[in-house]
Amino acid sequence: MTALLEVSGVSVSFDGFRAIDNLSFEIGPRELRAIIGPNGAGKTTFMDIVTGKTRPDTGRVLWGERSVSLLRLSEARIAREGVGRKFQRPTVFEDQSVFDNLLMALRKDRTPLAVLFYRQSARDRARIGELAAEIGLKDQLYRKAGELSHGQKQWLEIGMLLAQEPRLLLVDEPAAGMTLAERAHTAELLKEAAKTRAVVVVEHDMDFVRRLGCKVTVLHEGSVLAEGSLDHVTKNRQVIDVYLGR
Numbered sequence: 001m002t003a004l005l006e007v008s009g010v011s012v013s014f015d016g017f018r019a020i021d022n023l024s025f026e027i028g029p030r031e032l033r034a035i036i037g038p039n040g041a042g043k044t045t046f047m048d049i050v051t052g053k054t055r056p057d058t059g060r061v062l063w064g065e066r067s068v069s070l071l072r073l074s075e076a077r078i079a080r081e082g083v084g085r086k087f088q089r090p091t092v093f094e095d096q097s098v099f100d101n102l103l104m105a106l107r108k109d110r111t112p113l114a115v116l117f118y119r120q121s122a123r124d125r126a127r128i129g130e131l132a133a134e135i136g137l138k139d140q141l142y143r144k145a146g147e148l149s150h151g152q153k154q155w156l157e158i159g160m161l162l163a164q165e166p167r168l169l170l171v172d173e174p175a176a177g178m179t180l181a182e183r184a185h186t187a188e189l190l191k192e193a194a195k196t197r198a199v200v201v202v203e204h205d206m207d208f209v210r211r212l213g214c215k216v217t218v219l220h221e222g223s224v225l226a227e228g229s230l231d232h233v234t235k236n237r238q239v240i241d242v243y244l245g246r
C-alpha cells in the first residue's frame with residue numbers, strides 16, 4: 001500500500017526545546033489511525049506541521065500519489081489539496097440551520113460573484129441530505145446549529161469537513177465532553193468516514209480509542225514510542241512507564 005501521507009525524519013524546536021524529534025509516520029489512503037500520548041508528546045504540533053501551520057526545521061512531509069512536499073505549500077493550499085482539520089471545540093455558525101451550515105461548507109467557489117449568483121441545486125440538496133444522514137442529523141436539518149447539543153455540533157462540524165471531501169481528516173479529541181451515547185455514535189461516524197478517506201484521531205480517552213478499533217500510534221517526546229493495536233501498545237513496558245510518569 002502506498003502511503004497517502006508520509007512524514008519522515010521531522011524535527012522542530014521551539015526556543016531550543018525539541019517538540020518533534022525525528023518523527024516518522026505514514027498513513028494509507030483509507031486508514032483510520034488513533035494517536036495517543038501524554039500531555040506535551042507533540043500530537044498538536046504534528047497536526048500543525050501536516051496542515052502547514054508550523055514549519056519543521058528538518059525532515060520531509062510527502063503527500064499523495066505524486067509525493068508532493070507539503071512543506072512548500074501554504075496552509076490554504078494544503079487545505080485545498082484535501083487535508084481537513086477538526087479542532088477540539090466545535091465551530092459552527094450558531095445562527096444558521098444545520099442545512100445552511102452544510103450548504104456553506106459545500107460551496108467550493110467562494111468568489112464574490114459566485115456567492116452573489118448562487119442558486120441551490122437539486123444536487124446540492126441531495127448531497128446535504130446524504131451528509132446529514134452520515135452524521136446522524138437528518139431529523140435536525142432545519143434546527144439552528146446553536147440549539148444542538150455539544151455532540152451534535154461536533155458531528156455537524158465533521159459533516160462540514162466531509163462536505164469538502166478531504167482525503168485526510170485530522171480530528172482533535174472528538175470525544176471530549178460527550179455523553180457515552182454520543183461517543184459511540186462519533187466512533188461509528190469516524191469509522192464510516194475512514195472507509196473512503198484517511199482519518200487521524202488524536203484522543204486521550206482510551207475507551208473511545210478502543211471503540212475505534214484501529215491501529216494506534218503512541219507519541220512521546222516528539223517521536224513514535226510504539227505502534228500497533230491498542231492491546232499491543234498498552235502492554236508495552238515503555239508506554240506503561242510513560243503513562244505512569246516513570
Ligand SMILES: Nc1ncnc2c1ncn2[C@@H]1O[C@H](COP(=O)(O)OP(=O)(O)OP(=O)(O)O)[C@@H](O)[C@H]1O
Nearest residue numbers: 014015018019037038039040041042043044045046
Ligand atoms: N509555539 C510553541 N512555542 C513553544 N513551545 C511549544 C509551542 N508549541 C508547542 N510547544 C511545546 O512543545 C511540546 C509539544 O506540545 P504539543 O501541544 O504538540 O503536545 P500535545 O501532545 O498536543 O499535548 P496535549 O495532549 O497536552 O495537547 C510541549 O512541551 C509544548 O509546550
